[in-house]
Amino acid sequence: xxxxxxxxxxxxxxxxxxxxxxxxxxxxxxxxxxxxxxxxxxxxxxxxxxxxxxxxxxxxxxxxxxxxxxxxxxxxxxxxxxxxxxxxxxxxxxxxxxxxxxxxxxxxxxxxxxxxxxxxxxxxxxxxxxxxxxxxxxxxxxxxxxxxxxxxxxxxxxxxxxxxxxxxxxxxxxxxxxxxxxxxxxxxxxxxxxxxxxxxxxxx
Numbered sequence: 115x116x117x118x119x120x121x122x123x124x125x126x127x128x129x130x131x132x133x134x135x136x137x138x139x140x141x142x143x144x145x146x147x148x149x150x151x152x153x154x155x156x157x158x159x160x161x162x163x164x165x166x167x168x169x170x171x172x173x174x175x176x177x178x179x180x181x182x183x184x185x186x187x188x189x190x191x192x193x194x195x196x197x198x199x200x201x202x203x204x205x206x207x208x209x210x211x212x213x214x215x216x217x218x219x220x221x222x223x224x225x226x227x228x229x230x231x232x233x234x235x236x237x238x239x240x241x242x243x244x245x246x247x248x249x250x251x252x253x254x255x256x257x258x259x260x261x262x263x264x265x266x267x268x269x270x271x272x273x274x275x276x277x278x279x280x281x282x283x284x285x286x287x288x289x290x291x292x293x294x295x296x297x298x299x300x301x302x303x304x305x306x307x308x309x310x311x312x313x314x315x316x317x318x
Contacts, residue, residue, distance in 0.1 A: 115140070115201075117174055117203070118145060120145045120147065120175045120176070120192040122145065123150060129223055137203075142170060143161050143166070145161050146161070147162070147191055166196065171198075174201035175201060176203055177189050185237055186237060189219065199218075203221045204221075205223050205225075208223065208227070209227045210226075211230040215234065216234050220237065220239070223260075224242045225243040226241070227245045229245075229266075232249065232251070238256050244258040247267075250266070253270055262276045262280045265286070269288065271306070276294045277294055280297060281300065282300045286304070288300070288303075289304055289306030289307065292305065292310070293308075293310070295311035298311050298315040
């Protein structure tokens with residue numbers, strides 16, 4: 115399997131590179147589409163978008179950006195430059211139930227656990243050691259931070275961000291574009307577009 119990493123100016127690129135290596139895949143290219151930001155020192159074949167060849171754009175691409183809006187924008191930029199297929203990547207150390215539905219471009223990081231009948235949307239990101247129980251929905255381009263926990267039947271809508279170590283109680287819903295702060299304990303639904311922090315979580 116070959117894969118191209120697109121929009122690599124983020125420290126999280128290193129996580130996807132390690133997963134690709136553990137899977138035994140080939141990193142066909144790494145595309146830096148903006149001038150600012152950090153690029154891992156050990157990356158080879160770093161290209162700008164204008165250096166892409168028609169052959170490379172036939173390879174599935176993955177976006178390492180952690181922020182939902184940044185990841186969605188980078189995926190759109192990759193498509194503008196000729197890519198069409200997003201790579202779905204699951205670290206070999208992750209535990210993913212056979213009944214999980216993985217959307218195009220979803221990434222499940224090292225040590226993560228994804229329970230039965232869970233759905234991950236397009237571009238969804240499950241960071242290292244995060245845990246999703248049964249029948250969870252993680253929407254398109256939603257992000258789970260490291261060691262975050264979603265209890266059974268939790269719903270995280272498109273573009274929402276769940277911070278590191280946060281916990282969602284069973285059946286809690288987090289609205290589109292909302293942010294749950296690191297370490298927050300969410301026992302009630304979170305409206306779209308708001309930020310909640312603390313234990314129990316309260317809106318800022």
